[in-house]
Amino acid sequence: MSRPGFADRNKLRDWADTKQSQSDFPRLLRRLILETTPGLVELGMPAGEGVAAGKWDGSVRSSSSTVWVPEGLSVWELSVNSGANAKAADDYGKRDSTPDGSPLHDCTYIQAILRVWTDRDEFATKHTAEKKWKDVRAYGLDDVHTWLETAPITWAWFSEELGLNPYGMRTAETWWAAWSQQTDPVMTPEIVLAGRDDVKKATRNRLTGSGITSIEGPAYDETCAFIAALAVQADAQGDGSLLSRLAFVNELSTWRLLLDSPQPLVLVPLDPEFAKEVPSACRHDVLVPVVGTTVADIDLPALDATAVAAALQSAGMNDEKKSDSAGRLARRSLTALRRNLATNKALHRPPWAEPPVGRHIRAALLGGSWNDQGDGDRSALAELSGEPYEDFSEKAAGLAESADPLMLHAGPSWHLVAPFDSWLLLVERLTHDDLKRLEAVVNAVIGEIDPSLDIPDEERWWKASVEGKVRAFSGDLRRGLARSLALLGVHGASLSAPGGSTGSGWANHLVRSLLKKANEDDSGRTWASLSDLLPLLAEAGTDAFVDAVTAGTADDDPVLGKLFADKNADGLFSSSSPHTGLLWALEGVAWSPDHFGAAVDL
Numbered sequence: 017m018s019r020p021g022f023a024d025r026n027k028l029r030d031w032a033d034t035k036q037s038q039s040d041f042p043r044l045l046r047r048l049i050l051e052t053t054p055g056l057v058e059l060g061m062p063a064g065e066g067v068a069a070g071k072w073d074g075s076v077r078s079s080s081s082t083v084w085v086p087e088g089l090s091v092w093e094l095s096v097n098s099g100a101n102a103k104a105a106d107d108y109g110k111r112d113s114t115p116d117g118s119p120l121h122d123c124t125y126i127q128a129i130l131r132v133w134t135d136r137d138e139f140a141t142k143h144t145a146e147k148k149w150k151d152v153r154a155y156g157l158d159d160v161h162t163w164l165e166t167a168p169i170t171w172a173w174f175s176e177e178l179g180l181n182p183y184g185m186r187t188a189e190t191w192w193a194a195w196s197q198q199t200d201p202v203m204t205p206e207i208v209l210a211g212r213d214d215v216k217k218a219t220r221n222r223l224t225g226s227g228i229t230s231i232e233g234p235a236y237d238e239t240c241a242f243i244a245a246l247a248v249q250a251d252a253q254g255d256g257s258l259l260s261r262l263a264f265v266n267e268l269s270t271w272r273l274l275l276d277s278p279q280p281l282v283l284v285p286l287d288p289e290f291a292k293e294v295p296s297a298c299r300h301d302v303l304v305p306v307v308g309t310t311v312a313d314i315d316l317p318a319l320d321a322t323a324v325a326a327a328l329q330s331a332g333m334n335d336e337k338k339s340d341s342a343g344r345l346a347r348r349s350l351t352a353l354r355r356n357l358a359t360n361k362a363l364h365r366p367p368w369a370e371p372p373v374g375r376h377i378r379a380a381l382l383g384g385s386w387n388d389q390g391d392g393d394r395s396a397l398a399e400l401s402g403e404p405y406e407d408f409s410e411k412a413a414g415l416a417e418s419a420d421p422l423m424l425h426a427g428p429s430w431h432l433v434a435p436f437d438s439w440l441l442l443v444e445r446l447t448h449d450d451l452k453r454l455e456a457v458v459n460a461v462i463g464e465i466d467p468s469l470d471i472p473d474e475e476r477w478w479k480a481s482v483e484g485k486v487r488a489f490s491g492d493l494r495r496g497l498a499r500s501l502a503l504l505g506v507h508g509a510s511l512s513a514p515g516g517s518t519g520s521g522w523a524n525h526l527v528r529s530l531l532k533k534a535n536e537d538d539s540g541r542t543w544a545s546l547s548d549l550l551p552l553l554a555e556a557g558t559d560a561f562v563d564a565v566t567a568g569t570a571d572d573d574p575v576l577g578k579l580f581a582d583k584n585a586d587g588l589f590s591s592s593s594p595h596t597g598l599l600w601a602l603e604g605v606a607w608s609p610d611h612f613g614a615a616v617d618l
Contacts, residue, residue: 021182230313
């Protein structure tokens with residue numbers, strides 16, 4: 017079988033003539049075994065400088081048999097030498113014990129020689145008949161080539177090692193090398209995994225042939241980097257089971273071929289649409305990176321700043337002050353850290369951040385996320401961009417298709433690839449007109465009263481959509497705008513805003529305006545409608561939020577008291593009480609030394 021970019025039999029034969037093959041043939045077989053042996057219990061097959069001298073080249077124990085690996089204990093002799101018959105006879109003659117001292121008749125002897133070995137069947141038949149071993153097997157060049165074609169990840173890895181480019185996929189090593197080696201110091205798995213031990217464990221626990229697992233991160237590449245780092249780190253610690261089965265796939269035809277593979281693989285679609293073709297009874301694990309959703313199987317937490325700083329120092333950043341600063345930046349955005357440490361000038365500023373920055377780019381930044389199937393979202397983006405939505409979306413499509421995209425477009429949903437990093441690069445390009453347009457859109461979208469509040473709580477979960485009591489704007493756009501306000505509050509200190517204020521002051525002004533209206537609504541419906549966004553609004557305008565909550569709890573019959581509606585909390589389908597958003601927001605405020613006392617009091 018021939019596949020574009022994959023090593024064929026001739027490439028394998030030529031590789032056997034190289035010096036590298038002498039130390040890396042065990043590595044090749046080790047990966048083949050890891051990928052194609054579901055019942056693998058133990059594997060000892062040192063490669064590179066660890067190649068054994070005078071000992072068995074390999075030993076394998078499996079709880080079940082495959083075409084290539086027998087059940088139970090097997091011992092392996094490996095060679096790339098020419099003169100296969102003489103080498104096989106010499107190896108066989110000097111072996112009369114197993115690595116663990118178990119009886120020879122309970123163990124299979126396997127001779128693998130990466131040469132054309134026409135007499136291998138005779139060798140195996142002759143020595144099996146001696147009944148010294150449980151069984152004797154002999155593999156030559158053609159057997160290894162056939163085995164390689166049944167192991168797509170190892171086949172791709174071996175092809176990449178030869179300088180080839182396997183069509184439609186990249187192994188974890190290649191993906192990781194391309195991503196990690198563009199900074200100084202080079203990114204290490206320890207940087208990407210800093211403070212994420214729990215989610216590392218949760219991810220590994222799901223790799224049991226369970227089908228699709230969605231992993232949400234702040235940016236698409238960051239989630240892919242987490243997956244790759246997980247495999248690379250485990251391999252460095254002696255567990256190559258994930259690395260040998262993991263591939264990043266960017267072509268649909270290759271995706272379909274891999275889904276048909278009989279061996280359980282771990283596949284990452286670089287186009288989320290591929291995941292729609294995964295059958296319900298799938299033998300593979302599919303890890304789908306997602307951005308901007310509220311329903312993912314695994315959520316990547318922010319990196320631990322202290323752990324990142326320590327990892328950077330271990331990677332070669334000797335300036336402690338610089339590493340501490342970099343750790344804090346990484347906690348907000350790994351993409352921003354990577355851009356900050358980039359050795360390639362092109363990584364410092366992508367094309368969409370080069371002046372002049374078009375209005376459609378600034379509108380996409382302010383909107384953050386949206387859904388183009390709803391008229392409400394389309395009108396909001398038209399307002400932000402100052403042009404019809406059809407014209408804006410055509411330009412936005414280009415922002416999703418570049419090599420370093422600003423946007424991710426999946427189905428009807430649009431999301432910023434890396435919000436923190438994008439704001440860091442673009443905030444100073446915003447204009448007074450942009451901020452005035454943002455004010456109008458925020459008041460309309462975030463200030464919208466949730467129509468479903470007209471329905472009794474116990475019926476709301478099913479009746480709202482039936483009766484058309486749904487918001488005019490999507491949850492994507494509401495969260496996108498609230499996050500934009502938070503980022504404007506963080507990064508807008510140097511931005512000139514209407515009325516002589518700064519961007520940060522403008523964010524605080526918008527939050528104050530929204531919450532003033534909430535306190536003026538005695539029914540509590542406005543506060544309840546804002547509940548899920550309150551943590552972001554509190555970050556956007558902390559002073560305005562604290563003042564509003566203080567005012568909302570001041571009277572004998574405080575309006576915020578109406579948020580504490582737990583009477584149906586035990587019902588299977590009851591809505592969650594809106595006060596939870598308020599409490600999450602106050603917890604976030606409490607992290608600020610300037611607001612800790614007020615937050616505790618409230």
